[in-house]
Amino acid sequence: MSRRPRIAAAAAAAVLFAAVGAVLVLTTPWNPLPGDVPGGRVKADPALDFSPAEIARSRAFDSAVTPPAYAGLLTGLVLILVLGLTPLGSRFIAWTTARVRRWPLRVTVAAVALTTLLRLAGLPFDLWSESVLRRYGLSTQSRPEWLLDQLKSLAVTWVIYTIALLLLYALMRRFPRYWWAGAAAAGSVLVIAVSFLYPVAVEPVFNTFHKLPQGRLRSDLLAMAERDGVPVKDVLVADASRRTTSLNAYVSGFGSTRRIVLYDTLLKSPPARIESIVGHELGHAKRNDVLWGTLVGAMGVAGAVCLLYLLLTSPRLLRRAGVPLAAPDGPPNSAGSPPDGPPPAEPPSAGATAARKARGTGAADPRSLALLLALVAAGTQIGTPVQNLVSRRIEARADAHALDLTRDPSTFIAMQHELSVRNISDLNPDALEYLLWMTHPAGPDRIAMARNWSGIHGVAVFIAAPSASGVERPPSTGTAVIAVFIAAPLASGLGGPPSAGTAVIAASLRTRP
Numbered sequence: 247m248s249r250r251p252r253i254a255a256a257a258a259a260a261v262l263f264a265a266v267g268a269v270l271v272l273t274t275p276w277n278p279l280p281g282d283v284p285g286g287r288v289k290a291d292p293a294l295d296f297s298p299a300e301i302a303r304s305r306a307f308d309s310a311v312t313p314p315a316y317a318g319l320l321t322g323l324v325l326i327l328v329l330g331l332t333p334l335g336s337r338f339i340a341w342t343t344a345r346v347r348r349w350p351l352r353v354t355v356a357a358v359a360l361t362t363l364l365r366l367a368g369l370p371f372d373l374w375s376e377s378v379l380r381r382y383g384l385s386t387q388s389r390p391e392w393l394l395d396q397l398k399s400l401a402v403t404w405v406i407y408t409i410a411l412l413l414l415y416a417l418m419r420r421f422p423r424y425w426w427a428g429a430a431a432a433g434s435v436l437v438i439a440v441s442f443l444y445p446v447a448v449e450p451v452f453n454t455f456h457k458l459p460q461g462r463l464r465s466d467l468l469a470m471a472e473r474d475g476v477p478v479k480d481v482l483v484a485d486a487s488r489r490t491t492s493l494n495a496y497v498s499g500f501g502s503t504r505r506i507v508l509y510d511t512l513l514k515s516p517p518a519r520i521e522s523i524v525g526h527e528l529g530h531a532k533r534n535d536v537l538w539g540t541l542v543g544a545m546g547v548a549g550a551v552c553l554l555y556l557l558l559t560s561p562r563l564l565r566r567a568g569v570p571l572a573a574p575d576g577p578p579n580s581a582g583s584p585p586d587g588p589p590p591a592e593p594p595s596a597g598a599t600a601a602r603k604a605r606g607t608g609a610a611d612p613r614s615l616a617l618l619l620a621l622v623a624a625g626t627q628i629g630t631p632v633q634n635l636v637s638r639r640i641e642a643r644a645d646a647h648a649l650d651l652t653r654d655p656s657t658f659i660a661m662q663h664e665l666s667v668r669n670i671s672d673l674n675p676d677a678l679e680y681l682l683w684m685t686h687p688a689g690p691d692r693i694a695m696a697r698n699w700s701g702i703h704g705v706a707v708f709i710a711a712p713s714a715s716g717v718e719r720p721p722s723t724g725t726a727v728i729a730v731f732i733a734a735p736l737a738s739g740l741g742g743p744p745s746a747g748t749a750v751i752a753a754s755l756r757t758r759p
């Protein structure tokens with residue numbers, strides 16, 4: 247009899263994932279720069295624009311920061327998979343919640359305990375990454391400041407996870423067979439809510455923002471947005487310099503919360519370069535990339551919830567995870583180990599007890615939480631390469647937009663060069679790095695695109711040859727600090743880009759240059 251909800255959930259998952267696939271295939275700019283380049287397209291070549299010293303520095307930084315990134319990713323994944331797919335996780339939860347009676351409190355304690363454990367496991371690798379960043383001058387934070395940031399991101403994680411999990415377990419208890427339908431809808435709403443609220447509720451936790459003061463730059467940027475036909479509420483400056491020396495800007499929020507945010511580190515760059523970056527951000531705004539990302543994320547999360555239901559109600563997986571099973575037809579099987587929870591406060595009738603027990607067994611038992619997080623981590627990791635692939639194309643389209651808007655490929659190339667050098671970006675990522683980390687095309691890819699743009703539009707590029715002189719001061723990766731907050735407990739990959747657990751939600755939140 248429990249086949250019907252499973253068939254319905256499987257059908258819903260298939261429809262939702264097919265819809266996500268169709269939207270991605272149809273709306274991703276697979277060819278972000280259409281047009282014929284006289285003489286053929288040029289390919290990315292770091293040696294064209296970067297000095298041997300810059301290339302050597304990028305290599306050295308990459309090999310210093312890659313080990314902690316991979317080690318942290320792997321450790322986070324292995325830990326959560328071991329906890330979720332063996333009885334260890336459910337025992338850990340039973341132990342941490344042994345003195346807790348009410349289920350909402352048990353879910354809360356379990357969520358906080360598990361996310362904290364995962365975060366602690368990732369901490370050594372983050373410290374390792376952070377020390378590399380500091381050695382290369384990318385991080386400007388003292389260790390206590392850095393630790394405070396970690397604590398804040400953990401607190402944000404607790405809040406988001408606890409709210410989401412309380413909703414989920416309430417639905418599981420109330421509707422053991424059809425909770426996935428409500429949870430899919432609630433998950434979608436949560437993705438959209440977080441995307442809207444992120445700029446106003448979460449960003450201020452990490453940075454202080456002030457309006458870009460009246461002046462030439464501000465009026466030029468707003469005029470450019472106007473010319474572009476993109477409504478921008480405000481241009482803000484984030485005090486990123488107290489954390490990092492890297493350059494960045496992004497558009498966050500949409501509708502009435504949309505604003506362009508510049509890192510204060512960027513303000514020292516020549517205005518034309520800032521316009522080049524803001525042109526890129528306007529490209530995101532014009533195409534509503536954040537809104538689309540949010541909607542696709544919402545559908546993806548809904549599909550994932552349906553899939554989660556199928557897996558979480560699998561007796562084999564539950565048994566493997568050491569979670570007591572519910573009997574197939576309602577009341578729990580008395581042969582299975584009883585929930586660890588304390589007995590009801592007052593002795594109710596036998597029927598009421600059975601009903602109450604049935605509500606908290608199987609997937610609805612808070613001890614299933616480790617299994618749940620393991621499935622989410624695995625799903626997220628599987629989805630990451632696809633997200634990155636699509637993201638890189640969308641970023642390339644925003645680059646093409648910046649070029650169309652400024653018609654200044656020389657400045658664009660100079661800015662990309664500055665970005666890559668200051669952020670010590672990987673100039674030559676390997677295939678695995680593209681799959682796992684690269685949300686943006688590499689600097690030389692972006693520069694090659696500018697050359698191709700200039701070929702298509704007949705606008706000459708004037709570039710000084712790469713200087714053989716000293717290396718500029720550094721950085722990049724620090725930017726991941728904030729974006730990864732949702733994923734924080736699952737892994738750590740300051741090494742560049744997002745990390746193992748980068749939740750579906752996080753990916754849809756913001757876009758960077």
Ligand SMILES: [Zn+2]
Nearest residue numbers: 644757758759
């Ligand atoms: Zn971008």
